[in-house]
Amino acid sequence: MNGPDGNERQLVERARTGDRQAFTQLVQESSGRIYSLAFRLCGNRPDADDLSQEAFLQAYRTLGSFRQDCAFSSWVYRITVNLWKNSVRYEKRRLFSRHVSLDEPGETDRGRSEPLPVPDCGPDPAEQLERESDFRAAARALDSLGKKDKIMLVLSDIEQKSYNEIAELLQCPLGTVRSRLSRARENLRQAFEKITG
Amino acid sequence: MKCSECRENLSVYIDGELPEAEQHDIALHVRDCPDCAAVLERMRRAVHALSCMPQEAPPPDFMVRLNERLDAEDLRRSRRPWFFLNWPYLLPGAATIAVACLAIVLVSRFMEIPLPDSTPQQVLPRISQQQDKLASGNAKVKAELKSAPAVMPQAEAERKNLVASQKEQLRASQPETRPAPAASATKDTASAMKKTGGAATPGSFEWRGSTSGIQEPTAVAIYDEEAWAKLWQRHAPEIPAPKIDFNRFMALAVFQGLESQERCCVKITGIIKETKKIRVFFGFDETASEKGSGPFSSFHIKLIKKSAAPVVFMESGEEKQPVGTR
Numbered sequence: 001m002n003g004p005d006g007n008e009r010q011l012v013e014r015a016r017t018g019d020r021q022a023f024t025q026l027v028q029e030s031s032g033r034i035y036s037l038a039f040r041l042c043g044n045r046p047d048a049d050d051l052s053q054e055a056f057l058q059a060y061r062t063l064g065s066f067r068q069d070c071a072f073s074s075w076v077y078r079i080t081v082n083l084w085k086n087s088v089r090y091e092k093r094r095l096f097s098r099h100v101s102l103d104e105p106g107e108t109d110r111g112r113s114e115p116l117p118v119p120d121c122g123p124d125p126a127e128q129l130e131r132e133s134d135f136r137a138a139a140r141a142l143d144s145l146g147k148k149d150k151i152m153l154v155l156s157d158i159e160q161k162s163y164n165e166i167a168e169l170l171q172c173p174l175g176t177v178r179s180r181l182s183r184a185r186e187n188l189r190q191a192f193e194k195i196t197g
Numbered sequence: 198m199k200c201s202e203c204r205e206n207l208s209v210y211i212d213g214e215l216p217e218a219e220q221h222d223i224a225l226h227v228r229d230c231p232d233c234a235a236v237l238e239r240m241r242r243a244v245h246a247l248s249c250m251p252q253e254a255p256p257p258d259f260m261v262r263l264n265e266r267l268d269a270e271d272l273r274r275s276r277r278p279w280f281f282l283n284w285p286y287l288l289p290g291a292a293t294i295a296v297a298c299l300a301i302v303l304v305s306r307f308m309e310i311p312l313p314d315s316t317p318q319q320v321l322p323r324i325s326q327q328q329d330k331l332a333s334g335n336a337k338v339k340a341e342l343k344s345a346p347a348v349m350p351q352a353e354a355e356r357k358n359l360v361a362s363q364k365e366q367l368r369a370s371q372p373e374t375r376p377a378p379a380a381s382a383t384k385d386t387a388s389a390m391k392k393t394g395g396a397a398t399p400g401s402f403e404w405r406g407s408t409s410g411i412q413e414p415t416a417v418a419i420y421d422e423e424a425w426a427k428l429w430q431r432h433a434p435e436i437p438a439p440k441i442d443f444n445r446f447m448a449l450a451v452f453q454g455l456e457s458q459e460r461c462c463v464k465i466t467g468i469i470k471e472t473k474k475i476r477v478f479f480g481f482d483e484t485a486s487e488k489g490s491g492p493f494s495s496f497h498i499k500l501i502k503k504s505a506a507p508v509v510f511m512e513s514g515e516e517k518q519p520v521g522t523r
Contacts, residue, residue, distance in 0.1 A: 020267065027263065035255035049256065053263050060267055138246030157247040163214065182208035185240055192243040 008072055016063050023063070027056050030073030034080055040154045041084045043143045051087070055080040081169055085151070133196070141191035149184035156181055198226045203233050207240055402439075402500055407462060409496040410434060414454035416479065416510035420447050420503070432496065441500065449508065450498040451479045462495040475501075475508045 008029075014022035034055060039048035059066070059076045066075055142153060155161045155169065167177045203226045209215050210223045227234045410432050419425045421443050428450060429438035441448060453463040461481035469476040479497070 020264075020271075023267070024260065024264065028260065031255050031259060032252055035259070036252040039253040040250070045256070048253070049259070049262075052255065053259070053266060056263055057266055057270060060270060134242055134246040135249060138243050139250070141243060142247065153247060157244050158250050160248065163212075178209055178214070182205065185208040185211075185244060186204070188243050188247075189236065189240040192246075193239055 009068060012063070012066065012068060012072060015060075023060060026072050030076055031056075033073050034076050037077060037080055037154070037159060038084070040142075040158050041080075041150065051080060051084060055083055058083070078169055081151070081155075085147075085170075137192055137195040138188070140195050141188050144191050145184065145187055148180060149187050152177075152181045152184040153188055157185075198222050200226075200230060200233050203227065203230070204236060207233075207237055211237075211241060211244060403465075404498040405462065405464070405496065407460075407493055407495045409452055409494045411452040411496065412455040412494060413452075415450070415452040416477070417450050418447060418475075418477075418508040419443075419450065432498075443503070445503055446500045447503045448498055448500055449477050451477075451496065451510065453481075453493075453495040455492060455494045460493045463497055465497045465499050468499075468501060470504065470506070472506075474506050475504060477508055477510045479510060479512055 008026070011022045011026050015026060031052070035048060035052045038051040038055070039045065042048045042051055055076050058079050059072075066072070142150060145153070151170070152166070155166045156163075161169065163174055163177045163181075166181075167174050170177070172180075203223055206215060206219065206223060210220060213220065215223070227237055411428075417428065419428060422441070425441060425443070425448060426438050429436075432450075432452070449465060449468070451463050451465055463479060464482045465477060465479045467476075467478040469478075
């Protein structure tokens with residue numbers, strides 16, 4: 001894992017001495033990555049908002065213990081994963097939000113209604129339509145899975161983390177990562193088949 | 198390869214993480230098994246769909262709300278004691294101090310015992326040497342103690358003088374409660390002069406006695422040498438008047454007068470310095486009465502710090518203006 005570059009190191013040092021502007025700059029540079037992870041883990045915007053903000057707040061509180069052996073965003077990333085794993089209330093909201101249909105317009109972002117984002121995977125309209133269908137089905141399938149399966153799929157297939165990185169993040173052996181990921185993908189496939197018919 | 202074995206490894210096969218031989222076996226099995234091929238295809242589609250999910254952008258007011266929470270955190274921190282706020286930084290320092298203290302304690306203990314690798318044969322002579330040193334040290338101390346008496350009397354005499362001086366000061370600063378010694382004026386005066394060599398200090402000297410040349414009851418405050426010499430001439434003409442620095446001090450004197458029946462010594466019992474006057478209380482000390490039939494004319498003279506305030510002598514609630522004052 002790469003450590004922070006010189007500029008980021010300076011920002012961290014300044015933030016440690018109470019420089020709020022430096023900390024804000026660190027947050028701005030990593031908020032997209034952290035919020036996206038939180039959204040995939042939580043499956044809805046309000047919870048993603050809470051989780052990501054809580055992660056940055058915890059980073060602010062414990063900045064003194066940040067050893068700078070990795071990038072700031074990677075450190076907050078790990079905080080986000082741990083918070084999500086340890087939080088029960090996010091699980092409760094997940095059970096509630098599981099029933100939201102992906103065919104309906106997307107969840108409101110603080111009162112503003114917007115459709116769920118669709119990936120731009122190719123110029124062919126037919127192919128794009130099929131992929132849009134696959135994407136929605138995969139999202140629904142992911143949302144229907146349990147916590148252990150979800151974290152494996154989010155880290156491996158959405159966040160594109162390697163087995164080693166996942167093992168480090170979740171603090172478990174490499175073999176456990178392989179077996180859990182195999183089980184999660186099998187459950188995803190079954191859920192995906194049910195949705196796509 | 199069986200289908201169950203193939204499907205167990207499909208996930209790792211998709212990632213290309215299997216050993217080359219196993220990777221090849223699964224590829225062959227999937228080519229020949231349509232069911233496993235269909236499972237593999239659907240798994241790939243689902244995984245591919247997940248990998249195409251776009252990154253979600255945080256809402257526009259994300260930073261505003263986060264800053265509000267950071268403000269609240271700052272406020273909470275400012276209300277916390279400093280050692281809670283800085284514990285990550287203080288912890289190494291506290292640990293270092295603790296280790297240093299422990300090391301000092303351990304080292305101080307180990308300094309007193311023989312080294313672990315010392316055999317009894319090595320240790321015993323060492324102990325013997327230390328005992329010899331101690332014995333010689335004790336002998337030296339004893340010799341010093343023996344020679345000490347030659348120095349001690351001088352120090353002891355100084356200490357006794359100091360204690361006596363302090364006692365005199367204490368007695369003079371408070372109303373007299375001790376029985377007055379029944380001594381002659383000559384003896385008392387001579388004693389006081391002998392102590393001072395003729396000079397007097399406030400509060401540390403007073404003259405009391407049962408015989409005075411002043412035959413009539415008198416209460417007087419003396420402010421200068423001339424009045425003092427005159428009074429002393431009347432009181433004890435055979436003895437030179439003690440020298441008093443009247444620039445700094447004044448004398449208060451009470452004479453009982455010639456008395457044949459009441460043989461109780463007169464005594465100044467208290468002096469109260471007020472802003473406008475000085476009250477001097479006097480009475481008769483029955484515990485210091487004298488038996489006999491000779492002339493009895495007790496007196497009490499006391500020095501106090503000089504003051505411009507008028508002196509009022511009081512006996513049993515009566516106020517008496519001093520006689521012979523300025």
